[in-house]
Amino acid sequence: MAIVAPFVSGLQRRVLREMPTRSRIHSFEDARRLARRRLPRLVFDFVEGAAGREIGAARNEARFDEILLKSRVLVDVNRRSLTTSILGNEFAVPFGIAPMGMCNLACPGADRFLAEAAREFDMPVCLSSAGSSALEDMQRWAGGRAWFQLYFGQSAEASLARVDRAAAAGYKTLILTVDVPQISRRIRDIRNGFGLPFRMTARSFWDFATHPGWSLRMLGAGVPAPRNFGASRSESGFDRCASRSTDWSFLRKLRERWQGVLIVKGVKSPEDAVPVQEIGADAIYVSNHGARQLDGDPPAIDLLPLIRKAVGPEYPLLFDSGVRNGEDVVKALAMGADFVMLGRPLLFALGAEGKMGLNAMLECISEDTSLTMAQLGITEISGMGEHVLFGSATDGSG
Numbered sequence: 001m002a003i004v005a006p007f008v009s010g011l012q013r014r015v016l017r018e019m020p021t022r023s024r025i026h027s028f029e030d031a032r033r034l035a036r037r038r039l040p041r042l043v044f045d046f047v048e049g050a051a052g053r054e055i056g057a058a059r060n061e062a063r064f065d066e067i068l069l070k071s072r073v074l075v076d077v078n079r080r081s082l083t084t085s086i087l088g089n090e091f092a093v094p095f096g097i098a099p100m101g102m103c104n105l106a107c108p109g110a111d112r113f114l115a116e117a118a119r120e121f122d123m124p125v126c127l128s129s130a131g132s133s134a135l136e137d138m139q140r141w142a143g144g145r146a147w148f149q150l151y152f153g154q155s156a157e158a159s160l161a162r163v164d165r166a167a168a169a170g171y172k173t174l175i176l177t178v179d180v181p182q183i184s185r186r187i188r189d190i191r192n193g194f195g196l197p198f199r200m201t202a203r204s205f206w207d208f209a210t211h212p213g214w215s216l217r218m219l220g221a222g223v224p225a226p227r228n229f230g231a232s233r234s235e236s237g238f239d240r241c242a243s244r245s246t247d248w249s250f251l252r253k254l255r256e257r258w259q260g261v262l263i264v265k266g267v268k269s270p271e272d273a274v275p276v277q278e279i280g281a282d283a284i285y286v287s288n289h290g291a292r293q294l295d296g297d298p299p300a301i302d303l304l305p306l307i308r309k310a311v312g313p314e315y316p317l318l319f320d321s322g323v324r325n326g327e328d329v330v331k332a333l334a335m336g337a338d339f340v341m342l343g344r345p346l347l348f349a350l351g352a353e354g355k356m357g358l359n360a361m362l363e364c365i366s367e368d369t370s371l372t373m374a375q376l377g378i379t380e381i382s383g384m385g386e387h388v389l390f391g392s393a394t395d396g397s398g
């Protein structure tokens with residue numbers, strides 16, 4: 001190792017010098033294309049991959065394209081605000097960062113960049129139970145804007161201990177993810193031998209060797225690992241995300257234990273939404289996990305009106321799965337969401353250009369949201385509703 005060290009650090013300097021100084025990201029497609037080039041295949045596939053044949057993932061995106069918006073003219077939209085209130089907080093934008101495990105695989109320091117972006121853009125950032133940074137660090141970096149996402153994990157006791165740890169670290173908002181009874185078959189990951197901890201295979205060795213920029217940065221920073229699962233080794237890696245041995249009683253127990261805001265993520269039907277609301281969760285986070293769990297899921301955006309109808313007009317709903325730009329943010333708000341979360345676009349941007357890419361992607365989505373509002377004749381997020389959807393019952397065009 002000592003012999004190769006000067007070579008490695010020289011190469012590292014060269015690779016880092018080659019990082020562009022101005023972002024080339026102007027859209028989700030840019031971020032994806034650049035990430036595909038710069039990330040090892042195994043990492044890119046982990047981010048982009050989904051359950052089964054990945055038709056559900058394509059459907060999430062395609063359905064957004066079918067939803068049309070209704071422009072209005074001659075409205076004074078010179079002064080527009082993206083400020084949004086949700087669950088007792090006011091944020092500068094109507095979107096935040098979805099919980100994603102192992103973000104530091106996209107680039108070293110990714111979690112920290114996400115937390116800093118939460119501060120800079122004034123929005124929430126969720127840290128996953130499978131996150132690659134300690135929850136205490138994340139909350140500090142985010143200046144109090146971090147929300148903690150809980151996977152049930154090994155046992156009720158282990159989960160509740162993690163909840164206590166989050167409370168002690170100053171978290172006020174907890175998200176319980178309920179759509180992972182078991183991790184689904186993600187064929188790209190199986191094919192690539194991707195798992196935790198990393199195992200080096202001939203295929204992954206070649207993958208890393210042909211992506212020296214990423215590999216050298218990782219070599220310097222150390223291989224990321226989950227940092228919030230506790231010490232128990234009774235289950236390894238991603239298996240610790242599965243909630244196969246729990247039921248509704250855990251949600252009741254959690255509601256009693258957690259004094260802060262409780263959000264339940266991954267509710268996909270009105271039949272499940274109603275009891276979640278009755279048990280006393282403060283909000284539902286409608287999501288199909290980016291179709292990473294069930295290829296046959298309907299497009300997540302189609303679930304929003306159904307769940308909105310079941311829980312009533314006042315109950316807070318968050319949404320993710322398939323949001324790629326500001327128009328999608330507006331569409332989700334119009335379909336019944338109060339707040340929208342961003343997933344893959346941000347990991348691709350981090351993989352493409354690190355912190356610079358992340359901030360560029362967030363700027364794009366923010367600007368696009370505001371400009372879309374201008375086309376629709378809307379100046380406030382609260383002015384969003386079904387009437388901005390072309391062809392809806394209330395838009396008057398049909």
Ligand SMILES: Cc1cc2nc3c(=O)[nH]c(=O)nc-3n(C[C@H](O)[C@H](O)[C@H](O)COP(=O)(O)O)c2cc1C
Nearest residue numbers: 047098099100101128177289290321322323343344
């Ligand atoms: C790489 C990756 C890791 C994820 N890890 C988690 C996780 O640990 N917990 C969780 O609740 N959701 C997780 N998700 C799902 C996201 O929170 C979100 O639901 C999904 O990314 C939305 O789909 P989209 O990114 O295609 O818009 C993950 C998603 C990705 C892409």
